[in-house]
Amino acid sequence: MNSIAAVVQHAPELREVEQFLYREARLLDERRFEEWSALFTEDGVYWVPTLHDQSSPDEAVSIFYDTRDTMHARIKRLAHPDVHIQAPPSHTTHLVTNIELDPEPQSSGEWRAHACFVLAEFRRAEPRWYAGRYEFHLLRQGSDFKIRMKKATLVDCSGSFTAMAIYI
Numbered sequence: 001m002n003s004i005a006a007v008v009q010h011a012p013e014l015r016e017v018e019q020f021l022y023r024e025a026r027l028l029d030e031r032r033f034e035e036w037s038a039l040f041t042e043d044g045v046y047w048v049p050t051l052h053d054q055s056s057p058d059e060a061v062s063i064f065y066d067t068r069d070t071m072h073a074r075i076k077r078l079a080h081p082d083v084h085i086q087a088p089p090s091h092t093t094h095l096v097t098n099i100e101l102d103p104e105p106q107s108s109g110e111w112r113a114h115a116c117f118v119l120a121e122f123r124r125a126e127p128r129w130y131a132g133r134y135e136f137h138l139l140r141q142g143s144d145f146k147i148r149m150k151k152a153t154l155v156d157c158s159g160s161f162t163a164m165a166i167y168i
Contacts, residue, residue, distance in 0.1 A: 011105070012140060017113050018099050020145050021136070025094035025117075028167050033075040036167070040068055041139060041146045048152045048168055063154070063161065064168075090123040090166050096134070110137045110148055117152070121166055130168055131155045 027036040040046070048063040057065045066074060098116040105111050112135065119130040132154040138145040152168040 010140065011103075012101065012111055012138075012145070014099065014101050017101050017111070017138070017145070020138070021096050021099060021113065021115060021134075024147070024150075025096050029092050029094055031089065033078060033167075037068065037071045037075060039145075039147050040071070040150075041148050042068060044068060044147050044149065046071060046150050046152075046167065048154065048157070050157050052153060052157060054153075063157070063164070088123065090121050092122075092166055093120045095119070106137070110139055111145075112137055117168075119166075119168055132157070132168070 024036065024039055027033075027039070044067075046064060046066040047057055048065075049057065049060070050063055051060050054060060095118045096115050098114075100114045102112040102114075115134045115136075117130075117132060117134055121128045121130070132152055135149070135151040135153070136147060137149040139148055154168065
């Protein structure tokens with residue numbers, strides 16, 4: 001049996017992927033950023049592009065393009081008591097829906113999942129809303145997953161934004 005056939009035999013169930021994505025969102029809403037970043041592979045990236053259908057962060061500037069090192073630096077800043085952009089801290093709710101799983105793995109053994117999201121943020125009497133589509137590249141690790149890439153394409157990704165200090 002070739003390696004791709006072995007991976008397909010161990011294809012994740014949609015329910016497993018749904019539960020993983022819901023947990024990922026809950027960790028963000030609970031501001032458990034260290035635990036959230038641990039969901040990523042060592043080479044994992046979090047990406048929010050500025051163009052619809054942008055296939056590479058090299059095509060245009062990104063709203064966010066965080067490697068694990070950049071995530072850790074951002075999380076450290078968010079935890080600092082004097083961080084002005086999060087004083088007081090935001091309260092968020094990520095709604096994740098319409099989750100789909102590609103039926104076949106990528107050649108690298110990754111599974112690609114797609115979802116829609118709405119994010120409500122409230123800070124200093126100012127509600128803000130974000131919506132868009134997620135694309136996750138997931139690697140199965142035992143009975144769970146690791147994120148190799150999380151791409152969040154905002155509906156208004158080409159617009160202008162006030163400073164964002166939250167993870168979409």
